[in-house]
Amino acid sequence: MGNFKKIFELKGFKIFLLIISCILIAYGMANWEIIYRASACYSRGQMWFERDNYQRAMWNYQEVTNFYYQPKSQWLKKAQKKIWMCRAYLSDWAPQAGPLSADVRKMHPHQYAQYKDILLKITPVPNINYVPAPSTKLKIKQ
Secondary structure, eight states: OHHHHHHHHOHHHHHHHHHHHHHHHHHHHHHHHHHHHHHHHHHHHHHHHHTTOHHHHHHHHHHHHHHSOSSOOHHHHHHHHHHHHHHHHHTOOSOSSSOTTOOHHHHOHHHHHHHHHHHHTOOOOOOTTOOOOOOTTSOOOO
16 A cells, blocks of 8 residues: 555646546547437438428538437437438439449448338429529520
């Protein structure tokens, strides 16, 4: 017991404990910030999903998976599921980055198999937010 008490009385040991505790607090605060931002982004995606604006919802869910993937949280898992659901509603299977001829279902068969039961029940909806370009026969006033 005497040697143990002497360790705590050393000046260097107190500084060491202070440095370690500061590092742990900073690490915890950084993780909390990432999880907080992921939950806020997921909530924005939920708002758009409930309004049937699946494209904007998918963008928010993709933000969660692209930027807030570390540390793994419940928001990341929920966002991954919702991305697949948004893709099914939009009938948009092109990857986020890559050739448009590629199919996300073939690129990620494990994830697709995980959500396949849910996705088969979804009927794609037309994009009502799309505004077509004006006819070329119209003359534009300058």
